[in-house]
Amino acid sequence: MPNLSCPLCTMDDTITHDSIHECMTCGHEWQRDDIPDADTPEERIVKDAYGNTLEKGDTVQMIKDLKLKGSSDILKSGTKSKPISLQEGDHEISCRMNGIAINLKACFVKKINK
Ligand SMILES: [Zn+2]
Known part of the structure; x- marks a missing residue:
């Protein structure tokens, strides 16, 4: 899988964590958008x-x-x-x-x- 480009500095030296991407060049972190329903609350009422x-x-x-x-x-x-x-x-x-x-x-x- 090719690395993503950082939306801030456009370098592609990025790493992917559980829920975010992190840019090694400028340190910018942003949410992954490839996790389906990542922010659906687990607890149901x-x-x-x-x-x-x-x-x-x-x-x-x-x-x-x-x-x-x-x-x-x-x-x-x-x-x-x-x-x-x-x-x-x-x-x-x-x-x-x-x-x-x-x-x-x-x-x-x-x-x-x-
Ligand atoms: Zn960056």
């Missing part, structure tokens, strides 16, 4: 049914009955979870309820204030 922000380790409570897929178990409204963790996908919450490991949509729960 997950909110419960009432708009409270959920964080890993929070405890939540069901706000409606939810039949579990592939079983006859029903999580009753009011069932409390063990401390949750957050994950990618449309079921943002991973936790245990009644001893069952489940993935939940955040819109079915409310955060319990500690």
